[in-house]
Every structure is written in C-alpha cells, then in structure tokens.
Amino acid sequence: xxxxxxxxxxxxxxxxxxxxxxxxxxxxxxxxxxxxxxxxxxxxxxxxxxxxxxxxxxxxxxxxxxxxxxxxxxxxxxxxxxxxxxxxxxxxxxxxxxxxxxxxxxxxxxxxxxxxxxxxxxxxxxxxxxxxxxxxxxxxxxxxxxxxxxxxxxxxxxxxxxxxxxxxxxxxxxxxxxxxxxxxxxxxxxxxxxxxxxxxxxxxxxxxxxxxxxxxxxxxxxxxxxxxxxxxxxxxxxxxxxxxxxxxxxxxxxxxxxxxxxxxxxxxxxxxxxxxxxxxxxxxxxxxxxxxxxxxxxxxxxxxxxxxxxxxxxxxxxxxxxxxx
Ligand code: SF4
Numbered sequence: 034x035x036x037x038x039x040x041x042x043x044x045x046x047x048x049x050x051x052x053x054x055x056x057x058x059x060x061x062x063x064x065x066x067x068x069x070x071x072x073x074x075x076x077x078x079x080x081x082x083x084x085x086x087x088x089x090x091x092x093x094x095x096x097x098x099x100x101x102x103x104x105x106x107x108x109x110x111x112x113x114x115x116x117x118x119x120x121x122x123x124x125x126x127x128x129x130x131x132x133x134x135x136x137x138x139x140x141x142x143x144x145x146x147x148x149x150x151x152x153x154x155x156x157x158x159x160x161x162x163x164x165x166x167x168x169x170x171x172x173x174x175x176x177x178x179x180x181x182x183x184x185x186x187x188x189x190x191x192x193x194x195x196x197x198x199x200x201x202x203x204x205x206x207x208x209x210x211x212x213x214x215x216x217x218x219x220x221x222x223x224x225x226x227x228x229x230x231x232x233x234x235x236x237x238x239x240x241x242x243x244x245x246x247x248x249x250x251x252x253x254x255x256x257x258x259x260x261x262x263x264x265x266x267x268x269x270x271x272x273x274x275x276x277x278x279x280x281x282x283x284x285x286x287x288x289x290x291x292x293x294x295x296x297x298x299x300x301x302x303x304x305x306x307x308x309x310x311x312x313x314x315x316x317x318x319x320x321x322x323x324x325x326x327x328x329x330x331x332x333x334x335x336x337x338x339x340x341x342x343x344x345x346x347x348x349x350x351x352x353x354x355x356x357x358x
Contacts, residue, residue, distance in 0.1 A: 039109075040076040040243055041097065041211060045069050046106035048089075048096045052318060064317050066092040068267035069106070071344070074211075079237065079244040081258030081275065083251055083290070085314055088264040090247045094213040097245065098130040099123060110211075128158050131204035135216035137196035141188040147174070147199050148184030154206040173202040178232060194225035198232070205236070211243045218253065226250075230257055251294050255279050263287045266325040267317055269344060273351040284353045285330050286310075324356070332357055 047070075049063035067089045074080045082090045095101050097108055099115065108116045115126050134140035141150055151170045155161050161169050171181035177198040188196055197217060204212055214233065218226040230253060236242060248254045254261055255275055262272040263286065271284040282288045289308040296305055312329050323338040324330070330337065336356050344354040 037076045039073040040078075040111055041074040041245075042107070042109035043073065043093075043097060044071050044107040044109065046071070046093065046096060046108065047104040048092050048101055049104040062318050065267050065320060066317060067096060068320075070264070070267070070269045071106075072262055072269060072272055074243055074245060076210075076243055077237070077241050078259045079246050079257055081254035081261040082245060082247045082264060083249060083254050083261060084264035085290075086249070087266075087314055087317065089267040089317075090264050091215055093264070094132070094215050094245055094247050098132055098211075098213055099126070100132070128207045129210045130213070131207065131209040131211075132213045132215060133197075133200050133204050133217045136220050137193065137200040138188060140200055141196060141203075143188055146185055146187055147179075147191075147202075150188075150199065151184075151203050151206050154203050158207050160207065169206070173205055176205065176236075177202045178228075192225075193221050194229060197221060197229055201229075201232070201236075205240075209242070211245075214244055214246045216248055217246075219248065219250070226253065233257070251291065263290065266314060266320060268325055268354065269352075270326065270355070271351075271353040272344075273353075277349070277351055281351075283347055283351070283358055284355050285332055285357075286326050287353075324354075 046067055048067040049065050051061045052064055053062050070093060072080070082093065084090050092101065096103050103116055106116065107114050110126060110130070115123065118126070145153070148170050151173055152166060155166055155169060170184055174181055174183050179195060179198055188199065191199065217233070218229050221229060233244070234257065237244060246254060246257055258275045260272060261275050261278045263270050263284065265286050271278065271282065271287045278287065279291060282291050289310050292306065292308040310329050315325070315328060323340060324342050327333045327337040334356065340356070342354040342356050344352050345358070347353050347358050
C-alpha cells in the first residue's frame with residue numbers, strides 16, 4: 034500500500050560537512066550545506082528545487098537518496114523512516130530511488146558500452162538474466178528515444194542529449210518510483226532541453242514517477258513542477274504551488290530571483306522592475322544566528338539578526354520564512 038500524500042517526507046534534515054579542527058582541541062567547524070530543512074512530496078508529483086549555486090539543493094537531493102548520510106533529521110519514504118537503515122536494509126530503497134545527474138558524460142563509465150552501463154544496474158538488483166536482460170536493455174533504449182543498436186556503442190559516440198537519455202535509461206532500468214533529477218538539462222543545448230523535459234514528463238505520466246527536480250533555470254522549473262521550493266544558504270525559505278509562487282512570491286529572496294527571469298512580452302518587460310541583490314551569498318561555515326539572507330535583504334530589521342524566521346503557512350499551503358510575514 035502506498036501513501037499518495039506525503040510519499041516522501043523530509044523532517045528537519047541536516048547535512049553538515051566538517052571542514053577544519055582548531056589547534057589545541059578547539060571545536061570543529063562545519064559547512065552547514067543543509068540545515069534543518071522540512072518538506073514533503075506527494076506520489077506522482079514534481080517538486081522543483083531552486084536557488085543560487087551553493088544553496089544546498091544538490092546536497093538535499095543526494096542526502097534524501099542516501100548518497101550522503103544525513104547529519105540529523107528524518108527521511109520518510111512511503112511511511113518508512115530510512116534515515117538510519119543499515120546498508121542491507123537500505124538495498125530495496127536504493128532500487129526505488131534513483132538519480133539523474135547534471136553531467137551525463139562524467140556519470141557514465143567511458144570504458145563500458147551503453148548496453149553494459151544499463152545492464153549493470155539490472156545485474157546489481159538481479160532483475161533479469163540472458164535474453165530477458167538483453168530485451169530489457171533494448172526496450173529501455175527505445176523508451177528514451179534511442180535505438181536497440183545503440184547498446185553496442187560507447188558514451189563518447191553520443192551527443193550530450195543522447196548521453197543524458199542513456200543516463201535516464203540507466204535510472205529507469207531498476208524500475209524506480211522516485212527520481213532526483215539534479216540539473217538534468219543544464220549541460221545541454223537549449224534546443225535539446227525541451228525534448229528531455231518533455232520526455233521526463235511523458236515517463237512520469239506513464240510510469241507514475243515522483244520527481245525532485247533541481248535546477249537553476251527558473252522558467253523550466255515552473256514548466257515542469259507542481260510545486261517549487263526555494264533554498265538559500267542551506268535553508269528552505271519559501272515553498273508553494275508553482276503558479277502561486279511565480280505570481281505571488283512573498284519572500285524577499287524569491288522576489289529577487291524571479292525578477293531576474295527575462296520577460297518575453299516587451300510591454301510587460303518595460304513595467305517590471307529587476308531587484309538586484311547586493312553582495313555575495315555568505316559562507317555556509319557556521320553561519321551567524323538570525324535570518325541567513327539579512328546581509329542582502331533590503332527589508333532587514335534588527336529582529337532579523339537576532340531570531341531565525343520559521344517557515345510558516347502564509348495562506349493556502351504557501352509557506353515562507355520571513356519576519357515580515
Ligand atoms: Fe529580510 Fe528579515 Fe525577512 Fe530575512 S527575515 S528575508 S532579513 S525581512
């Protein structure tokens with residue numbers, strides 16, 4: 034029996050990386066890449082995750098599927114807390130949760146044929162052998178818009194878009210339920226991006242897949258996502274249904290991010306105002322208390338340096354973390 038609502042529940046997730054130990058027994062500093070993040074994803078839903086480079090979105094995706102062990106918090110998959118399972122008990126979940134990587138070339142073994150790359154995933158989980166295995170590889174290649182004959186070729190013989198299709202076929206080989214798509218189109222030509230996104234949408238509909246779609250292209254995230262979460266320096270600052278977030282962003286950071294999206298209509302573009310963020314994203318090493326956006330926020334008040342704003346419902350399931358709200 035599967036939970037449709039809250040298929041994936043992330044509660045107070047933390048992923049900290051130790052960076053240095055002070056001399057004479059001082060404390061260890063941590064990069065707090067993901068620091069107390071909570072959200073959920075329903076079955077068959079796409080949750081987009083956006084934010085500047087270094088905001089923790091990729092680390093969040095990798096920690097959810099246990100490529101990284103969480104420092105704290107809980108990952109609940111279809112009602113089962115998988116945060117601290119032993120490798121053996123984690124094995125069935127490794128099959129159910131897959132990842133599509135940003136750079137398909139770096140994530141495919143250049144010395145293996147495409148057939149072996151896809152077949153390796155089938156072998157690890159002992160899903161098919163002999164003729165059935167071969168037929169499954171050929172089926173998966175066709176499913177992602179390639180030919181059966183491509184099984185005998187090597188990754189360098191393919192274009193970037195075709196290599197990403199191989200990466201998707203490899204993820205599908207183990208019949209996953211949940212896929213973390215980590216910037217899957219960022220490295221592709223613009224002309225190819227829409228094809229890959231359309232294919233991901235078709236696969237989702239046909240196979241009932243659930244996606245966490247990580248990206249920095251805000252227009253594409255709006256197109257593919259049912260809901261979108263915005264991260265800043267290891268925190269979730271706003272999360273809402275996709276149209277709601279793009280039409281009524283309430284967090285000052287989200288407002289600035291969205292104001293940078295080019296507007297195709299010249300009349301609309303002439304009346305819209307771009308909010309330029311001053312300064313750089315601060316270091317995630319032991320960040321100071323209060324709101325992490327305070328040094329770049331045009332609305333910052335004294336309380337923003339003292340108290341960390343909580344993520345709260347500002348109406349109709351639209352969540353945001355800001356003292357103004
Ligand atoms: Fe700006 Fe304060 Fe809101 Fe943070 S809490 S976004 S600093 S107004």
